[in-house]
Amino acid sequence: MQITTRAYQPEDFAACARIEAGAVRANHYFADVVDYYRSTAGELTVACVDGVPVGMGKLTVLFDGSAWLELLRVHPDFQRKGVGRAIYQRYFEEIRALGCPAARMYTGVSNKASAGLAEQFGLKRRAQFHSMRIPTENLSCHPDTKPLPRIGAEQALAFLPQLNRQTGGFLCINHTFYHLSETTLRGFAAMGWLWGDEDTLLIAGASFQPQKALYLTMATSGENQKEKLSRALHHAAAAAKLGGAEQLVIHFDPNDSKIHDFCLENGFVDDPVDDVVMEWAEESAHTNR
Numbered sequence: 001m002q003i004t005t006r007a008y009q010p011e012d013f014a015a016c017a018r019i020e021a022g023a024v025r026a027n028h029y030f031a032d033v034v035d036y037y038r039s040t041a042g043e044l045t046v047a048c049v050d051g052v053p054v055g056m057g058k059l060t061v062l063f064d065g066s067a068w069l070e071l072l073r074v075h076p077d078f079q080r081k082g083v084g085r086a087i088y089q090r091y092f093e094e095i096r097a098l099g100c101p102a103a104r105m106y107t108g109v110s111n112k113a114s115a116g117l118a119e120q121f122g123l124k125r126r127a128q129f130h131s132m133r134i135p136t137e138n139l140s141c142h143p144d145t146k147p148l149p150r151i152g153a154e155q156a157l158a159f160l161p162q163l164n165r166q167t168g169g170f171l172c173i174n175h176t177f178y179h180l181s182e183t184t185l186r187g188f189a190a191m192g193w194l195w196g197d198e199d200t201l202l203i204a205g206a207s208f209q210p211q212k213a214l215y216l217t218m219a220t221s222g223e224n225q226k227e228k229l230s231r232a233l234h235h236a237a238a239a240a241k242l243g244g245a246e247q248l249v250i251h252f253d254p255n256d257s258k259i260h261d262f263c264l265e266n267g268f269v270d271d272p273v274d275d276v277v278m279e280w281a282e283e284s285a286h287t288n289r
Helices: 010-023 030-039 083-098 112-120 153-167 182-191 225-243 257-265 283-287
Strands: 003-007 044-049 052-061 067-074 102-108 124-135 170-173 176-179 194-196 200-205 214-220 247-252 275-281
Touching: 003 083, 010 030, 010 044, 010 052, 010 067, 030 044, 030 067, 044 083, 052 083, 067 083, 067 176, 083 102, 083 112, 102 112, 102 176, 112 275, 124 170, 124 257, 153 170, 153 182, 153 194, 153 200, 153 214, 153 247, 170 200, 170 214, 176 182, 182 194, 182 200, 194 225, 200 225, 214 225, 225 247, 225 257, 247 257
Parallel strands: 067 102, 214 247
Antiparallel strands: 003 044, 044 052, 052 067, 102 275, 124 247, 124 275, 170 176, 194 200, 200 214
C-alpha cells in the first residue's frame, strides 16, 4: 500500500465529500468551505492510497503567521494505517517551508486518537474550553439598549491582559482557536469583529458558514459587569439576527463560573464535550510569548 500526499484539485471534490461523510457522522461542512480553504494561505492536502484519495487535511496560516491544522479526515476503511500520519508529515513540511513559528489544532477532550497523533508530532496540550450556544430565535434584543460602536485594535489592546487571563491565551471563531496577541487583534479589526468602549469589549464573527453561527467573546472592566455583559450580548444578538446566523456560540475557560452563570441566566445551553487546544512551537516562539 503506497500512501502519497498532494495538493487538492477540483476533480477531488466528490472523493473528499465521501471521505468526510464516512469519517464523521455529523457536521459535514466540506462543500461549504472548499472554496474558502482553497483561497486562504496554506495547503488543502489530499492523501491517496495507490493514487485514490482516502484522506484530507487543511493547514491555514493565521494572522500571526502560525499554522492552524484542521479538517483532518480519513475514510474509515483506511484509518490506523498511516494516512493521518502522512498528512501530518505534509503539514510539517509546509510549516517549515512557510516559516510558521507555531502550529495548533483542537480536538474533543475525550478524543484520544486525535490527541495521540498530534502528540507524535510534538503538539502538547495548552488549554481547555467549554462551549455554550443559544438559537438566535431565543435571543431578545431590547430597543433601548445602547449599541456598541465598532472599534479598532488599539482600543481592544487595553483588554488583552484580561482576555489572556479569561481565555488561557486563545480565542475561538469557527472552532479556530487564535492565539491572542496584538497581531491577532489587528486581524480581527480588519475583519470587522471588534466592538466596544472603554470598559466593554465584544469580539464576534464567523470566518465561514455565517448562516450557521456567530462566535463571540466578551470582556468587561470596572463595576456593573453583568450589566455590561448584557449590553455586549444584546449587541451580539442583534448582529446575529441581522446576519441571519442560526445561533450564538461562546467558548471560555471551564473554570470561568462568571461567564458560565451569565450564559445560563440568558438561556444558553451547555455543549456536551469540552475542546482541547494543542500546540507545537519553536523554542524561540516559546521564549518570546
